[in-house]
Every structure is written in C-alpha cells, then in structure tokens.
Amino acid sequence: MPTPEKVIFEYSHAGRGASDQWPHDPGTAALADLPAKLRRGHAPELPEVGELEVVRHFTRLSQLNFSIDTHFYPLGSCTMKYNPKACNQYAMLPQFLARHPLAPESHGQGFLACMYELQEMLKGVTGMQGVALSPMAGAHGEFAGVAMIRAYHRARGDLKRNEIIVPEAAHGTNPATATMCGCVVREIPVNSSGDVDLAALKAAVGPNTAGIMLTNPSTLGVFERGIEEVARVVHEAGGLLYYDGANLNAILGKVRPGDMGFDCLHMNLHKTFSTPHGGGGPGAGAVGVAARLMPFLPIPIVGWSGERYRWLAESDLPQSIGRVSAFMGNAGVLLRAYIYMRLLGHDGMRAVGEYATLNANYLLKRLQSAGFEAAYPERRASHEFIVTLKRQARELNVTAMDFAKRLLDLGFHAPTTYFPLLVPECLLIEPTETESKDVLDAFVAAMSQIQQEAQQEPERVRSAPHTMPVRRLNDVRAARHLDLTWTPTTQR
Amino acid sequence: MAFIPHTEADVAAMLAAIGARGIEDLFEEIPKSLRASTLAGVPPALNEMEIGRLMSERAAQDGTPLSFIGAGAYEHHIPAAVWAIATRGEFYSAYTPYQAEASQGTLQLIYEFQTMIARLTGMEVANASMYDGASATAEAALMAVRANRRSKSARILVPATLHPHYRRVAVAMASNQGLRFEELPYCTVEGVTLPASLGKYAGEDVTALLIQQPNFFGRLEDVDALTDWAHERGILVIAVVNPTSLALLKPPGEWGSRGADIAVGEGQPLGVPLSSGGPYFGIMTTRMEYVRQMPGRIVGRTLDAAGREGFTLTLQAREQHIRRAKATSNICTNQGLAVTAATIYLSLMGRLGLERTAAAAHARTRELVTALTRTPGVRLAFSGPCFHEAVLLLDRPVAPVLKALAARGILGGLDLAPYYPELGAALLVCATETKTAADLERYRASLSEAMQAARAA
Numbered sequence: 038m039p040t041p042e043k044v045i046f047e048y049s050h051a052g053r054g055a056s057d058q059w060p061h062d063p064g065t066a067a068l069a070d071l072p073a074k075l076r077r078g079h080a081p082e083l084p085e086v087g088e089l090e091v092v093r094h095f096t097r098l099s100q101l102n103f104s105i106d107t108h109f110y111p112l113g114s115c116t117m118k119y120n121p122k123a124c125n126q127y128a129m130l131p132q133f134l135a136r137h138p139l140a141p142e143s144h145g146q147g148f149l150a151c152m153y154e155l156q157e158m159l160k161g162v163t164g165m166q167g168v169a170l171s172p173m174a175g176a177h178g179e180f181a182g183v184a185m186i187r188a189y190h191r192a193r194g195d196l197k198r199n200e201i202i203v204p205e206a207a208h209g210t211n212p213a214t215a216t217m218c219g220c221v222v223r224e225i226p227v228n229s230s231g232d233v234d235l236a237a238l239k240a241a242v243g244p245n246t247a248g249i250m251l252t253n254p255s256t257l258g259v260f261e262r263g264i265e266e267v268a269r270v271v272h273e274a275g276g277l278l279y280y281d282g283a284n285l286n287a288i289l290g291k292v293r294p295g296d297m298g299f300d301c302l303h304m305n306l307h308k309t310f311s312t313p314h315g316g317g318g319p320g321a322g323a324v325g326v327a328a329r330l331m332p333f334l335p336i337p338i339v340g341w342s343g344e345r346y347r348w349l350a351e352s353d354l355p356q357s358i359g360r361v362s363a364f365m366g367n368a369g370v371l372l373r374a375y376i377y378m379r380l381l382g383h384d385g386m387r388a389v390g391e392y393a394t395l396n397a398n399y400l401l402k403r404l405q406s407a408g409f410e411a412a413y414p415e416r417r418a419s420h421e422f423i424v425t426l427k428r429q430a431r432e433l434n435v436t437a438m439d440f441a442k443r444l445l446d447l448g449f450h451a452p453t454t455y456f457p458l459l460v461p462e463c464l465l466i467e468p469t470e471t472e473s474k475d476v477l478d479a480f481v482a483a484m485s486q487i488q489q490e491a492q493q494e495p496e497r498v499r500s501a502p503h504t505m506p507v508r509r510l511n512d513v514r515a516a517r518h519l520d521l522t523w524t525p526t527t528q529r
Numbered sequence: 530m531a532f533i534p535h536t537e538a539d540v541a542a543m544l545a546a547i548g549a550r551g552i553e554d555l556f557e558e559i560p561k562s563l564r565a566s567t568l569a570g571v572p573p574a575l576n577e578m579e580i581g582r583l584m585s586e587r588a589a590q591d592g593t594p595l596s597f598i599g600a601g602a603y604e605h606h607i608p609a610a611v612w613a614i615a616t617r618g619e620f621y622s623a624y625t626p627y628q629a630e631a632s633q634g635t636l637q638l639i640y641e642f643q644t645m646i647a648r649l650t651g652m653e654v655a656n657a658s659m660y661d662g663a664s665a666t667a668e669a670a671l672m673a674v675r676a677n678r679r680s681k682s683a684r685i686l687v688p689a690t691l692h693p694h695y696r697r698v699a700v701a702m703a704s705n706q707g708l709r710f711e712e713l714p715y716c717t718v719e720g721v722t723l724p725a726s727l728g729k730y731a732g733e734d735v736t737a738l739l740i741q742q743p744n745f746f747g748r749l750e751d752v753d754a755l756t757d758w759a760h761e762r763g764i765l766v767i768a769v770v771n772p773t774s775l776a777l778l779k780p781p782g783e784w785g786s787r788g789a790d791i792a793v794g795e796g797q798p799l800g801v802p803l804s805s806g807g808p809y810f811g812i813m814t815t816r817m818e819y820v821r822q823m824p825g826r827i828v829g830r831t832l833d834a835a836g837r838e839g840f841t842l843t844l845q846a847r848e849q850h851i852r853r854a855k856a857t858s859n860i861c862t863n864q865g866l867a868v869t870a871a872t873i874y875l876s877l878m879g880r881l882g883l884e885r886t887a888a889a890a891h892a893r894t895r896e897l898v899t900a901l902t903r904t905p906g907v908r909l910a911f912s913g914p915c916f917h918e919a920v921l922l923l924d925r926p927v928a929p930v931l932k933a934l935a936a937r938g939i940l941g942g943l944d945l946a947p948y949y950p951e952l953g954a955a956l957l958v959c960a961t962e963t964k965t966a967a968d969l970e971r972y973r974a975s976l977s978e979a980m981q982a983a984r985a986a
Contacts, residue, residue, distance in 0.1 A: 041633075041837070045641050045876055058608040059882040060889035060962035067892035068777065070914050075749050077779050080880040082648045091876045092610050095869075099619035101634035106618025108631075119532050120622050123577045129612070132588035137598045138806030139943055141935055144594050147587030148805055161570025173660040173807065174862040176849070184705060213849035213859035219705035222854045260558045291556055293565045307862075311532075315866030316635040317625035317657070317826065319808035335701070359701030363601055363663035363694045363795065364806025376584065382574025385531035391552045392533045398555050399543040406546075417558050445631050450624075456850070473534040474543060500834070505630040507839035515831035515843040519820070521654050522644040523830075 041506055042097045044523050048086045055088040101506045102316070103450045109476050111400075113421045113453035113465025114208070114256060116286045116308030121377060124311065128372035138364035142347050148368070149346035153339040155323075155375040162386060163285075163302060164295025165325030169334040171366035175283060178303025178322025179214040179250070184358045185301060185326065185333040186248045186277045187218055192333075192356060198275070202241050202249040204233055206257055206457040208283060211250045220247055227459075231257040231413050233267055242274035252281040253297065254288070254419030256457045257412065258397070258465065268298030277301060277330075285309045286469070287394060287420035290387030300327045309389075310374035321370040332356040337365055392470035393420040396477060400468050403481045408488060412460045421467035423460050430462045435491040435498050437462040442509060443490070443501035447483040530574070595968055596940040597897070599918045599959025600745070601662065601692050602806065603773070603798045605886060606963055607870075608877045611800045615870040625826075625862065629841040635865065636840035639828040642872040649775045649875075650768075650792045651782025652814035657826040658863040662769070662795025663695040665811025666739065667702035668824050668858055669767045669793045672815070673737035674708060675822045675857070676790070677765045682734040688713045688722040690744035691769060693948045717951065720748040720911030720920065727758055735762065740789075741769040742778065746957065747894075747918030748911055749778070756785030768792040772799055772812060774916050776884040777891070781814075791815045800874025801867050810864035810871065821847060824858030889962035890917040893969070897960040900973040906980050910955055917961065920945065923954040925983050931956075933979035939972055941979075 068076075086094075103110065110117035136148060156168040172178035183201060190198040201215035202223045212222040225237045233251075249271050253261040261267065271278055280294040280302035286309045294302050306312050306321040314320075326334060336357045337348040348365075351357065381389070397418040404424060405411055412423035426437045441451035441464070453465040468477055491498050502508065535543075540552070549555055556564075575583065596604060615621070619634060626632030626639075639657045646655035659665035670685045685703075687696055687710045700710055716723045721744065738759040742752050756766045768781035768789035781789035797809040815823050821844065829843035849856040878886060894917045901907050901921060910920035923930060927944040934941040942958035949955060960969065 041839075042637065044637070044644075046644070054879045054881055055608065055877040056882070058606070058877050059885045060606065062885055063889050063892035067888055067895065070895070071777065071891075071916070072749070072914055074753065075779055075914070077775065077777055078783075080884050081776060081780075083645055083878065083880045083883060084876050085879045085881070086876060088608075088610060088877060091873060092614065094876070095614045095638070095873055096617070098634035098638055099614070099617045101632075101637070102619040102623045103628070103631040104619045105622035110624065112624055115624055117622075117624060121532060123580060125616060125621070127581055127584035129616075130584060130588040132591045132593055134802035134804050135593055135596075135604070136591055136805045137596050137604070137803050137940065138602050139598050139600055140591075140594070140596065140805075140940055141931070143932075143935055144591055144940065145805070147590030150590075151584075151587060157570045158572075161568050164565070173664070173864075174860070176859045176861045177660060177664070180702070180859060184701070187705065209849040209851070209853045209856070210859050210861050212854035213852070213856040216854045216856070217702075217706065217859045219707065262558055262560070265560065265563070288559075290568060291565060292559055292563050296563050296565060313621045313866065314624045315864075316620055316623045316632075316638075316869060317865035318862035319660075319810075319864045319866060320862045360694055360697040361664070361701055362807065363661050363692070363698065363809075367660075367807040368805035369802075369808050376580055378571065379575050379580050379583070380577065381531045383568055383571045385574050386568055386571055388531045388533055391555075392531070392535060394555045395535075395540065395543055395547075395552055398547050398549070402547050417555055441628070442630065445628065450631060451628050471532045471534070474539040502630050506633045507630055507837060508834040510629050510833050510839045510841045511831050512841055512843070515829040515841050516846075518831075519817075519843070520830040521640075521820075521827060521843075522647045523640065 042094065045084045045094055046523055048090050048094065049084040051085060053085045053087055055091065108448060108450050109472060109480060110450040111452050111466050111468050112450060113467040114283055116467060116469055118311050118469035119471040120311050120313045121380065123380065124373040124376040127376050128369055133372060146346055149339050151372060151375045153341055153346050155371060156339060158378050159304060159323055159325060162289060163325045164293030166328045167331040167334055168323055168325045169338050170323045170371050171335050171337065171362050172303065172322040172324055173362055173367050174318060174320040175303060175305040175322045176210040176214060177361060178324045179210055179281065180217050181324045181335045181358060181361055182279050182301045182303055183214050183218040183220065185330050186279065188333045188358050189330055190247055197245050198247040200245045201247055206255060206459055207250060207252065208256060208281060211281060231255060231259040231416060232261055232263050235263055235266055238267060238270055242270060242276060246274050246276035248277040248279050250279040250281055252284050254284045258419050258422040259413055259416045260419055264297050283308065284420065287390055289390040291390045295327065301330055306370060306374040311377045312370045312373040319367045319370050321367045321374065333358050335359065335361045389470055396468040396470060396472060397421055400466065400477045404484060407481055407485045409484065412463060421465060424464045424466060425460055426462040429491055433491045433495055435495050437464055439498045439501060440487055443487045443498045444483060445502045446504045449480055449483055594938045594940050595971065597942050597958050597960055597972060598940050600943045600957055601795060602803050604803055604961050604963050605798055607800050607802060610877060611870050611873045614873055615866060620869050621866065626842060633840060636828050638869060638872050640830060640840050642868050643828060645872065645875045646812055646814060649772055650814045651780030652792050653817040654820050655814040656823055657828060658868045659811030659813050659825055660864060661807060661809045661811050663698035664702060665793040665813050666695045666769055667699040669791045670699055670703050670708055670737060671706065672791060672822050672824060673765045673767055676819045677736050679763050680734055680736040682736055683708045684735050685710050686713055686735060686738045688715060688739065690715045690722055690746060691739055691741045692745045719913050720746040721750050724754060735764045737765040737767050739767045739769060743771060743774060743916040743918065746911060746920045747915040749914050749916060752784045756789060760785060760787050765790040770794040772796060773887050776887040778916065796871055799871040801870055808864055808867050810867040822857060824860050826863050886962055893960040893962060893964050894919060897958060897969050900969050901976060904973065904977050904980060910952065918957065918959040921956045921958060923956060925954060927954045927956050929983050930979045933982055934975055937975045939975050
C-alpha cells in the first residue's frame with residue numbers, strides 16, 4: 038500500500054528555496070514607483086522548499102493515482118484510450134510553446150496551418166460544413182452550440198423558441214447548458230429498449246422548440262435507431278438538432294452526425310481524438326455546424342486566403358455568438374488532436390469505431406457468460422454498455438459501488454457508476470479500441486472474482502478498497518466540515 | 530495502426546465469442562442509409578517519424594522572435610522540473626478524480642493548489658480552476674448575480690480598462706441569462722477608471738463592479754476607493770488579477786475595508802507556456818459565505834473509513850452531474866494539467882521566488898519604457914504607476930512600425946488601435962524577467978530604425 042504523503046507546506050522551512058530557479062534580485066529601488074498603499078504588506082505564504090523536495094513530493098503524489106499509462110480505465114462515457122506520446126512531444130516543440138497568442142500571423146503560419154487542417158479533418162469525420170476550435174471543454178462546446186441555435190432563431194425573428202428538449206438519460210451538462218443559454222429544459226423519456234420515445238417527442242415539440250440535444254449512441258450504450266424520425270419531427274417543428282459528441286468514438290468512420298440530420302455538435306477532442314484528460318482537464322470542445330449555422334460560429338476561426346492563413350474575426354462573421362475564450366482556446370490540446378488525426382489518417386480513423394465496438398461487444402458477451410446482467414440484452418453494444426447489479430444488491434446486499442471499489446484493489450479503475458440514473462445499480466463500461474483482448478479477459482476474471490467474494494465473503498467487497506492509499510472516504514463529512522485550504526491549525 | 534493492438538487471431542476469437550461473422554455485423558442496428566461513404570478531408574496516415582518531421586518544420590516556420598507582447602499572456606521562466614513532473618503519465622493520463630481512493634495524488638495536489646491560490650489572493654476559498662481568465666470573469670459575473678440577493682437588476686459595471694477580450698467573453702457567456710454589462714469610462718490622461726464616472730449610479734440597483742488590477746494598460750487602479758464605494762452601496766466587488774503581481778501588490782482579499790467578494794484571474798503566468806493562448810487556467814476565489822454559489826470543482830480534506838485523512842471532491846451538489854438544469858454552471862472539467870504545473874511552479878518559486886520574479890519583470894518593463902521613450906516620436910501614454918506593462922504613444926500609426934519590427938524578428942507589443950481608437954497610435958508593451966539588457970537595447974535600436982523608416986515612407 039503506498040504511503041500517504043505530507044502536504045507540501047509541511048516541508049517548508051523559512052529561508053529555504055529553489056533559488057536557482059529565480060531571477061536575480063533587481064533591488065528595492067526597482068519598486069520605488071509602486072505606491073505603498075497599493076503594495077502587499079507581507080510576502081504570500083507559499084511553501085519554502087528545495088527543488089529535490091518538490092520533485093519527490095509531486096512524484097510521490099503522482100504515484101497515488103491510477104491513470105491510463107498504469108491501469109485499465111474502462112470509464113463509461115469518458116473514452117479513456119491511450120494518449121500517444123508523440124502527440125505530447127511534438128505539441129511541446131519550443132516554438133509552439135513560446136508562441137504568444139497575439140503574435141502576428143507572419144509568425145504563426147506553421148501553427149495556423151495545423152489548426153486549419155484540423156478544422157478540415159473534423160469537418161470530414163463529422164459531415165459538418167464549418168468548425169470552430171475555441172471552446173475549451175465539452176460543456177463549453179455545448180454552450181457555444183446551444184448559443185448558436187438560440188442566435189439562429191433570434192436572427193430569424195423567431196423569438197419564442199427557448200425550449201431545449203433533452204432525453205432523461207442525457208449527461209448533466211446538457212440541461213445545465215440549456216440553462217446557461219437562458220433556455221428552458223423539457224425532458225422526454227426513452228422506451229424500454231433504450232430508444233427515444235417518439236410519441237413523447239411528438240408531444241413535446243412545438244412553436245417554442247429551439248432544439249433537441251442528443252448523444253448517439255446514447256448514454257445507454259446503444260445506437261438511437263429512430264434518429265431519422267427524430268430529426269424529421271424536430272425539423273418539421275422548426276427546431277434544430279444538437280449532437281453531444283461524448284460518444285463519437287463509437288461511430289468514428291462509420292456514421293457521421295451530419296448525415297444523421299444534426300445541425301450542430303461539439304467534439305470532445307480529449308475523448309475521441311485522444312488528447313490527455315490531465316486529471317480533469319484541459320479538454321477541448323471544438324464545435325461543428327451545418328451551413329445554416331455557419332454565420333454564428335464563435336470567433337476566432339482560421340481562414341485560408343489562397344496564399345496564407347489568417348484569423349477570421351468579428352468583421353468576417355458579424356453574426357458570431359462572439360468570443361468564448363480570451364484567445365483561441367486550448368491551442369496546445371488542439372495540436373495534440375491534430376497530430377493524433379494525422380497519425381491515424383483516413384484508414385486509422387475508420388478502424389477506431391470498429392475496434393472500440395468490437396471490444397465493447399466482446400467484453401459484454403464475456404461478462405454475460407460470467408453471469409452478469411446486461412441492461413439492454415437484446416441490443417448490440419456500441420462502444421460501451423451497461424451492466425446492472427440490481428440482483429447482487431438485492432440478494433447479496435453488495436452494490437455497484439462496492440464492485441467499483443473492489444475493482445481498484447484488483448488493479449482496475451472502476452467503470453462509471455450510477456450513471457445513467459435510470460438504470461439501477463449500473464456500471465457503464467467503455468473499454469476503448471486501444472485495449473488488448475488480454476486486458477479485457479483479465480477484467481472479466483476480476484469481475485468474476487468479486488462476484489465470488491460477494492457470495493462467500495461479502496464484507497470484503499462492501500469494505501473495499503483495502504490496498505489503496507486510503508479507505509473509502511467520508512463525503513458527508515467533507516461537505517459538512519469544509520476543509521478546503523491547509524492551515525497549520527488544521528494540522529493533526 | 531491507430532494504436533489498436535489486436536492480432537487477426539484475437540479478432541477471430543472475439544467475433545466467435547460474440548457470435549458475429551464480422552465486425553460489420555456489430556453495426557447492424559445502424560440504418561444502412563446513414564453509413565458514411567467518405568471521410569473527405571482526412572489524408573492518409575503518417576508514421577511517427579513523418580509527423581515528427583512535419584511538426585518540426587511547422588514549428589521552425591513560426592520561429593522564435595523576441596517578444597514584448599503581454600496583454601493577458603506573459604512569458605516567464607518555467608523551471609525544468611515543472612513540466613517534467615506534470616507530464617508524468619500518472620498526472621497526464623488520469624481522469625477527473627471521481628474515484629477518490631484511486632486519485633489521491635490529483636486530489637491532494639488540487640487541495641495544495643487551492644491553499645496557495647487562497648493565500649496569494651488573500652481570499653478564503655479557491656476552486657480547482659476554470660477554463661481561463663476570461664471565462665472565469667464571465668462565471669464570476671454570473672456568480673455575483675446568485676450571491677447578491679439584495680440586487681435584482683443583474684447589472685454589472687465593467688471598466689473599459691478591463692481586458693477587451695474578457696469584456697467580450699463576459700457578454701457572450703452571460704448575457705443569455707439576462708446579465709447587462711455597462712461600461713465605465715477611463716481617464717485618457719491617467720489610464721485608470723474615473724471615480725467621478727460612478728456618480729451616476731448613486732441610488733441605483735447594481736449587482737457587481739468588476740475591477741482589474743493591474744488594468745489592461747498595466748496601470749494601477751485605486752482599488753481601495755473603488756471597493757469601498759461599491760460596498761457602501763451593496764454592490765459586490767469582483768477582482769480580476771494577475772497572480773504574479775500579487776507577490777507585490779495588495780491582494781484582493783485586502784482591498785478597501787472589507788476586501789473583494791470574488792477574485793478571478795488568468796493563471797497562465799504561473800508556469801504555463803504561452804502556447805498560442807492555451808491551455809491556461811482560470812483562477813476563482815471567494816469568501817466562505819459564497820462558496821455554495823461558486824462554480825467548478827472543489828476538493829476538501831476529510832477522513833476515511835479508518836479515520837485517516839484523505840481528499841475528495843466536495844460540495845458536488847452545486848454541479849451539473851447532480852443538479853442538472855439547476856447547477857451553478859454547466860462547467861464539468863477544470864484545467865487539471867495546467868493546475869498541476871502551476872502548483873509545482875508555486876512550490877519552486879515559494880514566497881521569495883515569486884516576489885523576485887514580479888520585481889524583476891517590473892524592473893525590466895521600467896527599463897524598457899525608459900529606453901524606448903528616449904526615441905524621438907515615442908512617449909509614455911499615461912502618468913502614474915504601472916505594473917510590468919505600459920502604453921506608449923507614437924507619433925505615427927503603430928501597425929507599420931510593428932510590421933517593420935517583426936521583419937527584424939521583434940514582436941514589439943500590441944497595437945491598441947482596434948481596441949481603443951480614441952488613444953491614437955498606442956502600443957502596449959511588456960518585458961518580463963526573461964529579457965536581458967541586450968534584448969532591451971536590440972528593441973530600442975530596432976524601434977529607432979523602424980520609426981525612421983516609417984517616417985521616410
């Protein structure tokens with residue numbers, strides 16, 4: 038079991054410091070022009086530690102983490118595929134790192150060429166007519182997308198349209214985004230086989246419908262078979278279709294959202310195009326649109342004049358929803374996605390959806406054979422699938438959370454638990470295409486072992502994990518006794 | 530190919546287990562009419578050697594000019610240890626720490642980050658970061674509307690001295706929810722917000738006042754007077770700050786008699802490369818009384834089942850995956866990797882190193898301004914103190930001068946004509962601790978030549 042690590046401030050000693058990293062002292066005369074009443078009274082209380090202490094501390098912290106590089110990470114809806122090292126290395130070339138966001142186009146033709154080609158490739162794989170790269174995460178892309186839908190209706194004088202329809206199984210970001218855009222959310226049910234309830238959809242649409250937000254394959258791990266009918270119903274009612282790209286990996290190279298009738302989408306480049314998740318970000322949530330939404334794309338966008346690349350700004354897109362980031366979004370992440378797409382190329386891109394789907398269906402079948410219950414057994418899995426442990430919870434009093442925590446002991450990151458909410462005791466499992474059959478087989482063996490433990494020594498599962506740096510944490514205490522910053526007095 | 534490890538034998542065995550004849554069978558639920566016939570726009574694959582060559586060529590094309598541009602993104606020395614550790618796979622390729630027991634490294638690091646940022650800003654609590662300084666400013670405005678229960682107007686006062694891009698992002702991200710942003714004029718002599726311009730709001734319902742310190746021109750605002758004016762009228766104060774400057778300048782938690790209510794800022798100066806604008810991270814801090822109105826992830830320390838200390842995401846009832854349409858924001862990710870770098874950076878800098886960095890950057894900018902204003906036709910735009918950035922006025926249009934400098938490998942600053950046409954030929958310049966005396970002399974000599982050339986033309 039790894040040892041817990043002290044908080045960095047506990048290593049601090051007055052007068053110690055990584056002084057080789059600091060600039061030379063300019064002397065106090067250099068600060069003579071700063072008025073005393075605007076100065077800080079005392080230096081900020083940051084740790085005073087040497088470089089080796091810093092290196093050891095943060096290296097040890099890193100070792101307390103599970104990651105793709107160290108563990109299988111079958112987190113449903115998150116697409117934890119391998120992040121190729123080349124993508125990081127070539128995005129971190131010194132000229133790219135040093136380039137100022139406001140540097141002139143004359144000193145950015147190489148970078149802008151990558152961004153322009155990335156826009157073109159993303160159009161190609163999604164079937165969209167225009168792409169903007171500046172949204173900095175999936176939810177940020179959703180915001181830009183729904184803001185464009187709203188701006189589209191307003192530009193037509195269709196001012197009543199403020200309702201966004203969302204299936205009940207949607208990611209939480211979908212309804213939260215609708216609220217961010219000043220819209221009202223209307224939830225509709227899905228039927229027992231996982232498809233949108235078309236009758237409910239028909240009843241929900243009307244003159245107030247701004248649009249519908251859909252993930253396809255849905256968060257239930259199945260392809261929305263009624264998508265053509267959904268598109269027809271929403272379009273006939275005057276609404277637009279928004280595609281949440283969270284599950285794009287499932288269909289990459291096989292089906293394009295533009296061909297399904299979607300007007301607008303975001304892509305999670307940190308999922309489908311393998312940029313790192315970085316412990317919770319940075320992501321990148323590029324947006325794509327059909328022709329009618331192109332005037333509303335967020336700025337800036339990279340254009341090609343026939344001779345050189347240039348930024349398109351307000352003067353080029355006067356109806357734009359505006360800026361959503363200070364500069365152009367997470368440029369370094371976009372470079373990684375560009376490199377990944379060039380490494381895969383046309384054929385590799387087609388293989389992604391195929392092998393992600395092969396891995397998911399194989400893992401589902403093996404788990405079913407081992408006695409686990411699929412939430413939608415009559416359906417093909419997409420790139421992910423849901424197993425429900427409601428029988429184990431009922432008969433053995435061992436929950437999905439218990440299975441998840443015990444998996445950590447066995448060296449596997451847990452799948453997504455308790456999402457989507459409408460399937461009880463669920464595990465949403467997404468293996469991705471970069472995992473081998475051997476790893477999937479080992480995961481099945483681990484799940485079988487836990488099943489056996491749940492029958493023979495259930496307390497071992499209920500009290501898991503046993504081999505992690507900490508046992509199960511008290512979340513209720515965390516929220517009731519807020520301890521959000523370290524102080525010497527909170528030291529125990 | 531495509532980082533897919535399957536052998537033909539694997540595929541055959543897997544298909545047999547599934548009971549499918551081929552991979553194509555797995556897509557049988559998708560209507561045939563929808564199948565993509567083409568992936569136009571995606572070229573054939575390059576191998577790693579080929580992409581390495583291509584990227585090196587592209588990078589070389591952009592070169593390494595000597596840059597004096599600041600304007601919200603600042604070149605600082607980044608210690609070698611920062612990214613050597615941040616790019617360790619255990620940080621780089623981990624997900625959001627939802628499974629706390631398997632994510633203690635990331636969680637503890639964020640807790641340390643929150644502590645450092647709270648101490649730097651003098652505020653009580655910090656979150657795990659927003660996307661960038663501009664989006665953090667927009668979210669702060671939305672948060673102020675939730676936090677200021679006495680105000681019903683959703684009116685936010687925004688000085689024209691706030692970064693122009695931040696003002697645009699705030700409008701784009703918050704006006705759909707009914708927020709109104711009203712611009713406060715600035716003094717064209719001093720380059721700071723005119724206190725007299727606030728008089729017209731006497732007795733009116735205003736929700737919040739934004740104050741950027743140092744402001745976009747690098748000038749220092751009278752933050753104490755502005756903060757007290759707002760608080761006397763029930764108006765919340767949102768500070769927008771540069772974290773490096775806080776090693777020297779009064780932290781927002783100490784502005785006026787009560788301190789700012791929310792403080793946000795661009796975290797990039799703390800160990801994050803310029804990288805064409807991102808990934809950076811947004812700082813967000815507030816008073817404890819408003820913590821439940823704050824968007825974004827927050828880490829707390831708690832106890833585990835054995836009574837030992839550990840770290841976990843907390844106050845998740847504010848967030849979209851729990852509250853859905855009623856969440857404080859739709860934000861899901863933070864900028865974890867950039868935060869990792871910043872936490873390592875702040876540890877290496879420590880209390881003295883950050884102060885020295887700020888002082889050295891400030892000293893270099895003063896030297897630069899002194900050198901450049903000796904050139905005929907160049908003068909300082911505003912009187913009064915600046916922090917590590919200043920506006921110069923030229924006696925001829927800025928754009929051709931910058932172009933001539935760029936041809937000499939020098940990025941001379943930001944032309945303010947598109948943003949502040951009323952200032953005339955104004956140029957925003959910045960020099961940080963990364964610049965040497967020789968760099969400053971090179972700029973001075975090149976500017977002199979460029980000015981003469983522009984005069985001749």
